[in-house]
Structures are given as C-alpha cells and as structure tokens.
Amino acid sequence: MEKSIRKWFALFALPGLICFLIAFLVPFVWGLVLSFCSFTTITDAHFIGLGNYVRAFTVDGYFTQSFLFTLLFTVISVVTINLAAFTFALLLTRNVPGTNAFRTIIFMPNLIGGIVLGWIWNVIINGVLAAFGMNIMSDPKFGFWGLVVLMNWQNAGYMMVIYIAAIQNIPQDELEAAAIDGADGWTTLTRITIPSVMPSITICLFLTLTNGFKLYDQNLALTAGQPNHGTEMLAMNIFNTFYSRQGFEGVGQAKAVIFTIAVALIALLQLRFTRDREETA
Amino acid sequence: MRKTSCIALAVLLVLALPLAAGGSKESAAGEVYFLNFKPEIAEVYTSEVEPAFEEATGIPLKVVTAASNQYEPTLRSEITKSEPPVIFQVNGPVGLANWKSYAAPLEDSAIYSMLSDPSMALSEDGHVYAIPYTVEGYGIIYNDAIMRAYFALPGKAVDISSAEEIRDFATLKAVVEDMTAHKDELGIKGVFASTSMAPGSDWRWQTHLFNMPLWAEFRDKSGDSSTALAAAFAATEFDFAYSDDFRNLWDLYLDNSVSQKGLLGGKNDADSMAEFALGQCAMVQNGNWGASQILGVPGNTVADSDIRFLPLYMGMEGESAQGICVGTENYLCINRNASAEAQANALQFLEWLFSSPEGKDLVTNRLGFITPFNTFSEDEQPTDPLARQVTEWMADASVKSVPWTFAGIPSEQWKADFGSALLQYINSSITWEDAVKAAQDSWAREAELAGR
Numbered sequence: 001m002e003k004s005i006r007k008w009f010a011l012f013a014l015p016g017l018i019c020f021l022i023a024f025l026v027p028f029v030w031g032l033v034l035s036f037c038s039f040t041t042i043t044d045a046h047f048i049g050l051g052n053y054v055r056a057f058t059v060d061g062y063f064t065q066s067f068l069f070t071l072l073f074t075v076i077s078v079v080t081i082n083l084a085a086f087t088f089a090l091l092l093t094r095n096v097p098g099t100n101a102f103r104t105i106i107f108m109p110n111l112i113g114g115i116v117l118g119w120i121w122n123v124i125i126n127g128v129l130a131a132f133g134m135n136i137m138s139d140p141k142f143g144f145w146g147l148v149v150l151m152n153w154q155n156a157g158y159m160m161v162i163y164i165a166a167i168q169n170i171p172q173d174e175l176e177a178a179a180i181d182g183a184d185g186w187t188t189l190t191r192i193t194i195p196s197v198m199p200s201i202t203i204c205l206f207l208t209l210t211n212g213f214k215l216y217d218q219n220l221a222l223t224a225g226q227p228n229h230g231t232e233m234l235a236m237n238i239f240n241t242f243y244s245r246q247g248f249e250g251v252g253q254a255k256a257v258i259f260t261i262a263v264a265l266i267a268l269l270q271l272r273f274t275r276d277r278e279e280t281a
Numbered sequence: 282m283r284k285t286s287c288i289a290l291a292v293l294l295v296l297a298l299p300l301a302a303g304g305s306k307e308s309a310a311g312e313v314y315f316l317n318f319k320p321e322i323a324e325v326y327t328s329e330v331e332p333a334f335e336e337a338t339g340i341p342l343k344v345v346t347a348a349s350n351q352y353e354p355t356l357r358s359e360i361t362k363s364e365p366p367v368i369f370q371v372n373g374p375v376g377l378a379n380w381k382s383y384a385a386p387l388e389d390s391a392i393y394s395m396l397s398d399p400s401m402a403l404s405e406d407g408h409v410y411a412i413p414y415t416v417e418g419y420g421i422i423y424n425d426a427i428m429r430a431y432f433a434l435p436g437k438a439v440d441i442s443s444a445e446e447i448r449d450f451a452t453l454k455a456v457v458e459d460m461t462a463h464k465d466e467l468g469i470k471g472v473f474a475s476t477s478m479a480p481g482s483d484w485r486w487q488t489h490l491f492n493m494p495l496w497a498e499f500r501d502k503s504g505d506s507s508t509a510l511a512a513a514f515a516a517t518e519f520d521f522a523y524s525d526d527f528r529n530l531w532d533l534y535l536d537n538s539v540s541q542k543g544l545l546g547g548k549n550d551a552d553s554m555a556e557f558a559l560g561q562c563a564m565v566q567n568g569n570w571g572a573s574q575i576l577g578v579p580g581n582t583v584a585d586s587d588i589r590f591l592p593l594y595m596g597m598e599g600e601s602a603q604g605i606c607v608g609t610e611n612y613l614c615i616n617r618n619a620s621a622e623a624q625a626n627a628l629q630f631l632e633w634l635f636s637s638p639e640g641k642d643l644v645t646n647r648l649g650f651i652t653p654f655n656t657f658s659e660d661e662q663p664t665d666p667l668a669r670q671v672t673e674w675m676a677d678a679s680v681k682s683v684p685w686t687f688a689g690i691p692s693e694q695w696k697a698d699f700g701s702a703l704l705q706y707i708n709s710s711i712t713w714e715d716a717v718k719a720a721q722d723s724w725a726r727e728a729e730l731a732g733r
C-alpha cells in the first residue's frame with residue numbers, strides 16, 4: 001500500500017500541481033516581477049527597480065489612508081462579528097423551540113453575493129438618511145458604519161455555524177460535573193465553554209480578519225470609496241491605481257505586493273497568538 | 282501491460298486538456314476584430330453591421346463591446362492576446378499617448394483622406410495615428426413645452442417670451458429662479474434634473490461642464506479658441522481663472538434641482554435623464570448621445586419637437602455669441618501588431634462603413650453618428666431630435682461652437698479628484714475656495730506625473 005502510494009503519487013498530484021502552477025504560482029511570481037517594472041500591458045514590461053514602491057506612498061496619501069481605514073474597519077468588524085456569532089451560537093444550542101429555523105434565517109445572508117448585499121444596504125441606509133436630507137455619500141462615517149453592519153449581517157451566520165458545531169462537541173459530562181460542583185453560568189462559560197471552543201475561535205478570527213482585509217465587492221457596491229476616497233479600502237485602492245491611472249499599473253502591482261505581505265504577516269501573528277491560547281487551555 | 286496503458290491514457294488525458302480548450306475557438310485569418318466603445322449601440326454592430334459587411338466583402342468581422350466604463354481595462358487584456366483587436370479606440374491625445382506604441386500610422390489611408398477637416402485627426406511625430414468618427418454636442422437640454430407653459434404664466438417676472446431669447450447667464454438665472462417659484466403651477470419638481478454625483482456618474486460636471494472654464498482659460502492664454510486644446514494639453518499649471526463663472530451655473534443647478542443637495546450623492550445620470558423624460562423637470566445638462574435615454578424611456582412625456590439645446594451660459598464675457606460644446610472623444614486606431622492582412626481588411630471595413638451607400642445608411646440611421654467625413658451629404662445626418670439640434674447649432678453662423686477642450690485634462694485621476702471636491706462642496710464639507718484649490722493642486726501634480 002505505502003509503496004504504491006509513493007509510486008503513483010506523482011501522477012495523481014500532477015493535475016493539481018499544474019492547476020496550482022497556472023492559477024497561482026506563475027501569476028504570483030509574474031506579479032512580483034511586474035511590481036519592479038513599468039508597463040501598460042503585462043507582456044510588455046521593462047525593469048525600473050524600486051520606483052513603484054516609492055511612488056505608492058509619495059504620489060498621494062490615499063494608500064496610507066485606505067490602509068488605516070481598512071485596519072480600523074477590520075479590528076471593529078472582527079470583534080463585533082465574533083461577539084454576535086458566539087452569542088447567537090450560545091442562544092441556539094439551548095434546545096429552545098424553533099432553533100433550526102433561527103439558525104437558517106441567521107445563516108441566510110451569507111448565501112447572497114457581496115455586490116447584491118452592498119446594493120441592498122445602500123438602499124436601506126439611503127432610505128433612512130433621506131429622512132434627514134442626507135445620503136451615504138454625505139459623510140465617510142456613514143459608509144464606515146454601513147460596512148460594519150453589512151459585514152456583520154453577512155458573516156455572523158457563517159461564524160455562528162462554526163461556533164455551534166464546536167459548542168455541541170463539548171463533552172456533556174464536563175458540563176454536568178461543573179453543574180454538580182455548583183458553577184454558575186458565567187463560570188461555566190469562561191472556564192469550560194470558551195476554552196473548549198478555542199480552536200474554533202482561532203479559525204473564526206482568521207476568517208473574519210482576512211475577509212476584512214480583502215473586502216472589495218461590498219465596498220464597491222455600498223460607496224465605491226466615496227466621498228473623496230474616505231471609504232476606500234485597500235483592495236479598491238489597488239484596483240483603482242492599476243486600472244484608473246495611466247502609467248500607474250506598476251504602482252498598483254507594488255501596492256498589491258505590499259498588501260499581500262502585510263495581510264500574511266498579520267494573519268500569521270494572529271494564528272500564532274490564538275494557537276498559544278489553545279495549547280494552554 | 283494494463284498498468285502501462287493506464288499510465289499512457291492518463292498522461293494523454295492531461296496533455297490533451299489544454300489542446301481541447303484551445304482548439305475550439307479558431308478564428309479566420311484576416312478577421313477584423315473591432316473593440317467597440319459604445320455599449321448603447323453594441324446590438325446594432327453585432328446584428329446588422331457584421332452580416333452586412335461580410336456579405337458585401339466576404340471579410341469576417343467581429344465586434345466586441347466593452348462594458349460601460351470598462352474600455353481601458355478590456356483593451357489592456359484583449360491586446361495581449363494572440364488574436365488582438367485590429368481596430369481600437371482612444372479618447373484623445375492623452376489616451377493616444379498611452380497607446381501610441383500600438384497604433385499604426387494612418388496618413389496614407391482612405392479613411393484619413395475622407396475627413397472634412399484633416400486637422401481633427403490626432404498626429405504625433407509627423408504621423409497620423411487616430412481618426413475621429415463621430416462628432417457630438419452637449420449643452421443644457423430643455424423641454425420647450427414646459428418653457429412655453431412658463432412664458433404663458435401671467436405672473437412671470439421676466440420680459441422675454443421664449444426660451445430662444447435666453448442668450449446669457451443673467452437671463453437664464455432670472456428665468457430659472459422664477460420658474461422654481463412657480464414650480465407647482467408648472468407641474469414640475471424642479472427646473473434642473475438631479476445633479477448626479479453617484480460614483481461613475483459625475484462626468485457631466487467634472488468633465489463636460491468643466492470644459493467651459495477650461496476652454497476659456499486656455500483660449501485666453503493661447504490667444505485663440507482653436508489653440509485652446511493644444512495649450513491645455515501642454516499646460517503644467519491651471520489657474521481656474523473662470524472658477525466664479527463655473528460656480529454661477531453650478532450653484533444654479535444645485536439650488537433649482539429636483540432633488541435636495543444631500544441626496545445628490547446617490548443619483549446617477551440615468552436618474553436625471555428619466556426625470557427629464559418623465560416631465561419632472563424642464564432642463565438637464567447632457568449631449569446628443571442621451572437621446573435614447575429620453576425617447577426610449579417608458580412613460581416618456583417629451584415630444585421630439587420640444588427637445589432643444591441651450592448653450593452653457595455661466596456669465597463669461599461675450600457668451601451670447603457662444604454655441605453649444607461640440608467635439609469628439611472617439612478616435613479610431615489600427616493595431617500595428619495585428620497581421621498585415623487584418624490591418625488592410627480593417628481599413629477596408631472603415632472605408633466601407635463610412636463611404637459605401639449601405640455603410641452610410643447604417644451609420645446615419647442605426648448607429649446615429651454625426652460624422653466628420655466629407656462622404657456624408659447634408660441630408661445624410663441622424664434624425665433624432667438632439668442630433669438634429671447639434672447640426673443646427675453648428676450651422677448657426679451667429680454663434681461659435683465651444684470646442685471640447687477636456688481632452689487636455691492631464692489624467693483620469695484629475696477628473697476623479699475634481700469630482701470628489703465638487704461632491705464635498707455639495708455636502709458643505711469644504712468651501713468653494715478649497716474646491717478650486719483642489720483642482721489647481723491636482724492639475725499640477727497630474728501634469729508632472731504625465732511628464733509635461
């Protein structure tokens with residue numbers, strides 16, 4: 001068995017490897033190369049060195065501004081989404097009537113695409129603000145909180161499902177033992193439930209964190225970065241740099257490389273941090 | 282034995298995959314691939330122009346249309362393919378600068394010799410690279426039925442009695458403000474359609490309305506209206522000398538609008554055109570390309586004969602002698618990297634489209650272009666009311682059309698910056714002086730980046 005797996009491994013891995021090569025590795029390496037080049041079309045580039053990386057920060061302040069905006073948005077949405085999802089999961093694992101119906105309803109927004117969600121919330125928020133003679137373009141903070149609400153609505157259900165699965169896996173005897181020892185609800189939650197679902201918290205934090213950084217379509221449909229780049233997130237800033245500014249293709253590419261490295265670093269730090277918690281728990 | 286044949290089969294399968302994917306789409310040699318810019322007439326190209334040309338010449342023609350606002354990204358990816366577009370479009374000198382290394386010289390082509398005014402073509406380093414194919418005009422479109430109703434009011438506050446007598450900003454302002462005072466009697470929600478500021482919908486202001494102060498400034502600096510574009514295209518600095526005039530008309534639009542200021546950030550240009558078509562307002566700033574957005578709207582209440590143009594009066598000196606803004610941002614280029622046969626066929630296609638009887642019929646009646654070619658006679662012009670108005674204004678000897686100078690704006694980024702500043706001015710988050718400064722600063726920065 002072992003022997004034949006080793007023998008056939010190469011053949012069966014080949015299609016996957018080819019796909020990985022074509023769809024990921026080659027574009028990634030080519031993208032890295034392009035970030036050091038000046039080009040209009042990607043097959044016709046010439047090397048210019050680090051100029052693109054310098055221009056990413058010096059031409060205008062929008063890249064740094066959108067970086068800070070994205071960071072703030074991600075921190076707030078990671079906290080609120082996970083709090084909401086965990087609360088729903090706790091409430092919906094108590095054998096109350098209608099549990100399945102509520103789970104389905106809360107999960108449902110996740111099945112709708114980001115662009116559609118963006119338009120829906122655009123209409124809702126504009127409808128409310130119209131009563132005050134304003135709309136979502138009037139002030140960047142409307143767009144910011146609109147995005148937070150939108151992401152909560154879309155992602156809380158998904159994270160809830162992960163938390164529910166974890167909570168249901170907590171051994172009943174531990175909970176019973178706690179009850180017999182006289183632990184109240186809060187003690188049970190902090191001493192048994194949360195430590196037992198630490199692996200799920202790791203994965204949910206990772207998912208919400210990276211989702212927050214990569215956000216594009218919801219951003220586009222809700223505000224498109226208006227007013228005056230005030231709600232422009234990183235991914236949109238990169239897209240706009242690449243496609244809307246002539247001669248800035250390389251700068252967009254350089255921003256994308258910086259973006260990839262930053263997100264990978266932050267995600268790795270988060271994984272290490274929460275993994276440590278898992279082990280001590 | 283079985284094992285070996287299994288391996289052989291599997292390997293074959295993997296190897297055949299890309300072949301199968303690539304083999305299904307074989308295109309004919311010498312095919313003319315035209316990447317079209319105008320989505321509103323995409324259907325006409327595929328269902329009428331393609332078969333007509335193939336029947337007339339036997340040359341296969343493929344017209345692909347880029348989605349609205351996506352022409353540059355689409356061109357960028359299409360042109361790197363092994364079967365690139367043979368005919369593509371640039372929006373003026375700034376666009377040509379970006380695509381010059383892909384454009385073939387056209388000075389010996391038939392299509393160039395057909396231009397009524399050869400200086401309209403874009404040249405660089407002694408070669409002609411891009412040919413304009415349609416002339417467009419814009420101004421304030423008004424609904425004369427509502428204007429007649431206003432001038433018939435007994436309590437009107439102005440002395441004039443028809444919209445044609447509006448020949449300067451002061452009169453326009455007096456009429457508009459009095460109309461706003463009487464809007465309930467006139468059955469309108471506002472005089473002007475919503476000043477659309479939704480993302481992607483602010484081009485009517487940061488490009489088209491802005492053309493007026495831009496043209497005037499560089500007319501003054503270069504000494505003549507005809508050299509304004511060249512001067513703007515070379516300018517490293519922009520003073521916005523006519524910013525007060527721009528603000529005159531801009532504030533008039535905002536204060537006499539169908540919508541409250543705070544709601545404008547959510548309006549797009551289709552909303553404005555619908556408001557006009559439905560008779561909710563009397564005026565909207567737009568060009569003859571908007572005809573289908575008025576005539577084609579279900580519930581359209583505006584009669585063809587009531588659709589008129591008014592120039593963009595904003596208080597400049599001598600503006601009574603000024604016509605509507607006429608020009609083009611549609612230039613065709615031939616891809617020099619396409620095969621020689623395809624390039625020759627592409628030139629033949631353009632010649633056929635703009636000079637053969639059946640081609641000209643399609644251009645006039647189906648594509649609706651007012652062309653700059655001498656192969657079209659007086660009666661071979663489009664018949665929609667706005668196109669007719671454009672030709673009338675161009676023919677009127679008492680006024681001089683304002684040329685499109687906005688092709689000299691240094692970059693798309695400048696337009697985005699100025700559009701944002703206008704939106705912030707509407708939202709009262711910045712003052713007018715800040716908006717003017719944003720326009721000046723952005724121009725200096727973008728001009729430097731463009732290598733001026």
